[in-house]
Amino acid sequence: MRLENITIGQVLLQRLKTMADENAFEYRDAFYTWRDLDELSDVFAVKLLKCGIKYDTHVAIWGGNTPNWIITYVALAKIGAVSVLINPRYKEEELAKTFEYSDVEYVCYGDCCSNSKNIIDHLNDRNIGKVKEYMYMGKNEHYREGRAQILKNLNPSDMENLKKAENKVTPQHIASIVFTSGTTSFPKGVMLTHYQLVNISREAVEQMKWETGDRMCMSVPLFHCFGLSTGFLASLRVGFCIYLLPELHTSCILKCIHKYKITILNGVPTIFLALLSNPERRKYDLSSLKSGIIAGSKVFKEDYLKICKELKFKKLQQSYGQTETSPCVTFNGYDDSMNIKCISVGKVIPNVKIKIVSTKDGHDLGPYESGEILVKGFNVMKGYYKCTRQNCEKVKDGWLYTGDIGYVDNCENLYITGRKKDIIIRSGENISPVEIEEAILRYPGVLQVKVFGIPVPVVQEEIAACIVAENGKLDVDGLVRYLKKHIADYKVPKYIYIFKKFPMNLNGKVNVKQLKKEVQWKVSKEEDYDFNRTASTD
Template sequence: MELINKTIHECFAERVSKTPDKIFIKNNQEVFTWEYVNNITSKMAAALIEQGLKSGEKVGIIGLNSPSWIISFIALQKVGAVAVLINSCYKEKELINCIEIADIKYLFYTGFSENDSISTVVKNLRKNIKMKKLRTFNIEKTYQEWEKFVQRSKLKFDIEVNNSKAKDLSCILFTSGTTNDCKGVMLSHYSLVNNAREVVKQMRWNAKDRMCLAVPLFHCFGITVSLMTSIIGGMSISLLEKYKTINVCQTIEEDECTILNGVPSMFLALVKNPKMKDYNLSTVRSGIIAGSPIFEDEYREICDKLPNIKLQTSYGLTEASPCVSIARYDDTVGLKSISSGKIIDNVTVKIVDLETKKECAIGEVGEIYVKGYNVTQGYLSSDPVICDAVQSDGWLKTGDLAYLDDNNYLYVVGRRKNLIIRGGENISPNEIEKFIKEARKGVEVFVFGKKSEVLQEEIVACIQGRDNPKLEREIREYLEENISKYKIPRYFVFIDEFPKNSTGKINEKELKEMVDMKLEGIDCKVSQIS
């Protein structure tokens, strides 16, 4: 694929000219055409310019998925401002941290009522002396608040006002808040536009498709793989505020959606819900499953229960806009169930040995390094460990472990930071999780290393559910028969329900804190395996 030099607002203008009267967004009973969104975003852009917002200034957006969120994002792109996308689950201190890191002067938020969680966080924010210069706008009151600005405005928006270039900064996304302090990832128009074009090409999406959009817009999965692909490919969006299985089923059936993207836990929640059979989901023909590892048998189960879907595995990360690899459209279920797809065009991947730092041979596991148009411009952080991820020669150190095959397909095996080192042995948590799932089908498990004075780390296996000594014995016996002794967890900890973040991934930081409490003997008796 040949790369193009276009900004997001230029791509949006092209889409409006091609399909002005086609539906862009459907949200419950509200329907927005491309032309309508173009008109309202131009009014907002003109009003913002008159209010003093300048090209290159950073504007925060915090909120649940809504038409107003999308409208605000596009308006900011027309102005040439930088949209800072903030997790809707953040509390006051986390939000202040983001505002200070990105030097945000304007904050848009989706306040559906005075008492909802986001409105409450913003209300408390205004009382903070450090935030006295921050200007906040409730973007759910679009037709009231913005109309006031528009009526007073003497400007008519002209796209020529925007002098931003393709290589300029478009977005800042915060990532890794569950395991480290949050860091702002800077992404350009160039990287987002071309990455979305690659996904559209590989997925064969077009203006006849309709996407059920249930992933958060403040993540790369939402902004690039969903919203930007819609602008590039012309797909209509059936927008959900957040993921709920029954709402997804209802939306797919009512709107005859053809595309469904999500993290593995979303698809697993869908196919394991007994009510799924009550809905007609046969229109779904394609989708991307990414964001966290998926086990082979779970992937096959999803495909068995959604037989019409071309479900493409993919590997990506926010720092890569996000897509690095994606399964080819006609790859077999067998290949897709074990790989993360083929490296995309115009992007180079090498696998680097953790000790020697030399490039690994085909089939050898090491750290994934990425180079190409999609790599972040850098971080909003002064932390040298964080900033070291983007090398001076353009390579991005991902922290993920994988190997490549002869056909340039990527096989991800885990995270470097999650690698357990016990008595000098490198141990993959994913491998242990796989065997535990073999021992008991359907169990949700998370394995990690806990500091140990003698062996460096001991292995902890967290299992979702109430304490179950019988299950623990079954799993231990299976492991003793099938894996090396040094890989068998010392601790088995049962947690009633794993904490999850807004995308459905396990909140590792919170889960480890819960495990620490249990290992200290709080609320639970923990079995220790010698």
């Protein structure tokens, strides 16, 4: 595939030439055409310019999968502002840290939760970092009301200023800062260009053979690189319609597939496994499903085969990547056998290289030799924002050190066998144990803490926290309440165990392997496994 040197805004112009009045996306039974997206993003872009937002201004988008998220994203891309994509489940302290770190000057927010407005008001009172203004993105159901009059009110000078701003944007300009947890205590901002996002989305379309007549259910969040690149931007590339969900629950996904005859469903393994577990699944007609990407975390062979069989997927392709690679690195071949698809993440995409190196001395390894996966190509990030040391460690001579462990076979198929650092992956979310440990250590009475993931059904990993407390006692319910005030709910450990002391290695470090064994044994004894439970005590 020949790489294209164009911007996100220019891709939209291409779409308007032939499909201006075709549906681009749907939300709550309301459809928006490509012309709607262009005009509404023009209106918002003019508003942004008048507020002082310009080329290279950092603007956060804090909201769920809604039309206004997409409109805001495109408006920012048009004028060359850098969109800083924020998890809608973040709470006040997480938002404050993220805004400060990423030098956000403006925040576009939606109705993320019941108290979104209160959170924004508190942040506004605190004068966070460089933030100048918080801008409400509006109620999606009423966004188009009065649009014709608004368009008439846009005077020639407004449109001229918008055109000047658009002409300044280049493909090599940073389009977005997307966050990845990695293994540090605070998420790092990955800088991705228009060029990278545009070409990765195009590659996904090519690999998956998606067409104009396809219909995609957006079951992954847009603030994730997965949802952005292989979801919305892929639809922008080829022109198929995407269907946005009010909530990312399996019941909503099933209804959407049934009602709109969805042909494409992307997701992390957890989503597909949860669909299989939904007791109402057989009430819905899912026969329209044709293809999809399963990625974000490891899928076991048995689970992959079960998903394909039960959901009758014709082409469910594994893909490997990271936020740092925009995110795609490999895809299963479209016509690969099921024997390969169920165990391999496929071959490297065009214009990208991979190699496997020894974790001990860094020398190149051959087929079937397991080591760290390195990636080089157009998709590799421009770097972590304001993280000079981490950038030097992560990218060397153009090679991205992924931290993932794997090997290739004689046919150059890649297999993932583990990860260098113990990131917890729960429902496709990368979660830093260190961040949770730091939060727990701030709670009175905690002396030591160790956090890690343990394998469980459906969500793949649950978070377990092992704590050494003063006098061997701790108010676990109080700790949970405390954590829910300071970190997102999905980061709160499901299992909390109190220890008198931790098992130690001869070198004086905590014996994590032994600790995990003890926790897994404790969990196995809890026969009434309940996915809504928050914590268990020893």
